[in-house]
Amino acid sequence: MRTKDITLVGLxxxxxxxxxxxxIPTPWVPLTFQPFFACLAGVLLGSRLGALSQIVYVLIGLIGAPVFQGGSGGPGSILSPTFGYLIGFIIGAYVIGKITENRNINIKNLTVGIYCGLSIFYIFGVLYLYxxxxxxxxxxxxxxxALQLGFTPFIIKDLVFSGVAVIxxxxxxxxxxxxxxxV
Known part of the structure; x- marks a missing residue:
């Protein structure tokens, strides 16, 4: 890896x-800006580095740094109902990168990639919550x-923010x- 790649992954x-x-806290799943940044990681860094940035983030949290929502961290986070979203961010960033890298930079390709990634975030998040x-x-x-708790309250915000990520x-x-x- 080049220094530039390491820097972008860390960023x-x-x-x-x-x-x-x-x-913004809610009873089960907090409303955060992480889907927005995970989308941008996939599209701006590409599949490999986008996913790696999410893996680094999750590993930092799992070793105990208080980087997860609400200042939590540590290996016990795996048993949190929201951990599935973190898995989804890794896979979703990879998919977004795969769909958008080496293609024409146009609104259609970016929209398809980002909204596919958003779908992956929710599939893993809601399934894990359940x-x-x-x-x-x-x-x-x-x-x-599970859909009422982990999907419905957040999808409008994430659709809008994903549109912003496309732009x-x-x-x-x-x-x-x-x-x-x-990349």
């Missing part, structure tokens, strides 16, 4: 920390309730490519 891991701390509540925390819920990427990528900073 997006740090942006995820910032996105975790800018949050599994942890039912099988670990012994708080039985059905799929409809930011569309304006930023040409400049990054011209300067040699894109």
């Amino acid at each position: 997006f891991a740090a942006l995820m920390v910032i996105g975790a701390y800018i949050s 599994l942890i509540l039912n099988f670990y925390l012994n708080k039985p819920i059905n799929v409809a309730k 930011v990427a569309h304006k930023t990528l040409p400049a990054l490519k011209k300067s040699g900073l894109s």
Whole structure:
């Protein structure tokens, strides 16, 4: 890896920390800005580095640094109902990068990539929420309730912010490519 790549991975891991701390609490899943930064990581860094930035962020939290939402961290975070979203950020950033890298920088390609990644965030997040509540925390819920807790309150915000990520990427990528900073 080049110094530039290491720096960009670290920058997006740090942006995820910032996105975790800018949050609005709700009963089960906090409203954070992490999906926005995970989308940008995938589209601006590409599949490999975008996913790596998310892996670095999650590993920093798992070793105990208080970087997750609400200042939490440590290996016990794996048993949190929201940990599935973190897994989704890794896979979603990779998918966003795969869909958008080496393609024409246009609104359509960026939109498809970012909204596919957003779907992955929610699939992993809601599924993990459902599994942890039912099988670990012994708080039985059905799929409809899991969607009500982990999807419905946040999807409008994330659709809007994903649209903003499309616009930011569309304006930023040409400049990054011209300067040699894109991957």
